[in-house]
Amino acid sequence: MKRWLEPLRGAIAVAGMVLVTLLGFIPLLPASLVKLAAPWPAVRTPATRAVLWVARWWARGVNAVIVGVSGTRVTYDQQVPDDPDGRYVLISNHQCWADVMLLCHVVEPQLPFPRYFIKERLRWLPVVGLACWALDFPFMKRHSRAELERNPDLRNQDMETVRRACAVFRAWPVSIVNYAEGTRSTAAKRAAAGSPYAALLPPKAGGTAFAINAMRDVLDGVLDMSVAYVNTPEPRFWDFLCGRIPEVVIRVRRLDVPRDLFDGDYSADPEYRERFKRWLEGVWAEKDAEVSALQDPRQSATRFDRLGDSR
Template identity: 80%
Template structure:
């Protein structure tokens, strides 16, 4: 009976999220149409502000459903500056679909609303895909090694997407988020990638390097965000919604990126590329120690008590 009630709780959370999304679509659609069709920047700019307002309140509603129904205790250890007009890059690991929404919960309203590197397929997701386009999210193709070998021109396609998006982001407050692993980590994916980490996939350094290069000169900081689902080595979004994940730990710290890594030719300079990869892999090695320890099911359930009442 307990599991039935948990599943009912998850189903209610899904219904609430669908309702929040449908409500958000009412002001979203006309704003997106204005941005798409208007030849006048004077109209497109306020339309973008309306889309951003909808996105902020949509994220708050979705997080209320996730945390209200799932009842996970979210433990924060954060160094988030109070700078809603700044420009930041956020580098994060990816364990579960809940990461995407919880990231909004952590940084908003202290920092600007996040823009994510997201998969091209999500462009066609109803309502959400439209909002992502209107907010200038970079849609990444993420070609396979075989595809790139067949057509080498694909190698730089995602990097051009990053450049175009960051050219827009340089002119507005923004938190650019890169889930550097490129996908959610699990045991099968780690084995396929021959990952040297216990809980994480190897980070893809190119997207992070290109973002830092493209935002150089206007960037106010680089943040490292770590997600860990306590005692859950393979966290599932459905389990979070159903209340089967009692504690989630989110840690944020400001990264001191070496000055010589902030600017460089990642594609053309082998030395710069090697140095950037070593630096990011070092960040990932530290993160892996934290995540693997917290998600180990053999350890006690609550092991981190520095918990503010709210991230906001």
């Protein structure tokens, strides 16, 4: 019986997400069109507020569906004070598509609504692409190493995208989210990348460095989110929806960033670039030890240092 109930649960969750998305599209479309058409801040500002309102309620609705239907326990440890009006850069590991929605689930409304660095091809997804554009998400091209070696100037395209986005975010409470690995971590990807980590891919430091530099005079802090799917070393979104993952543990903490890393030229200063990479790799090594212990079914996993609430 369980073999049939799990896919049924997943199908119900997908149907619920589609329904919430279609309902959210009704107010999203006019608000987005007004923002697109109006050049005046007096009009664009309330249109942006309207888009944010829709995004918050869409995220709450989708999370109510996927967490409620799956039955997965979400244990959240927020080690920073509530500050919904702040401006933060938030870096996180990336395990599966559930990460994106669960991040909204656990930080909002305690922290500002997140904006993500996302892949360029998502711009063309129906509904989702429009919402991402209206919320000023930075669309990243994520060039391959071979492409960058052939044309180093391509590296500057994504950095310019980050600069433009941060210029907009300076005026709004925001959690700028960067999945520093650049893609979801899997065993195959870790092997291909020669990752020194058990559960994570090597972090890409450029996007984080540029966001911190661009926001440094208005930034309220740099946050680190660790996401672990308990006893599940290769989590998949479908397995999450079907209720096959018993628990997800998420921790958000403030990072102690050395002051000299807030001001530097990552693309042109090799010494600064190396210092920033070393710092982020140290953060990643600590994160990897925690995440891999939680996801390894052979271990009696201990939770992050402090247990938070369950949602």
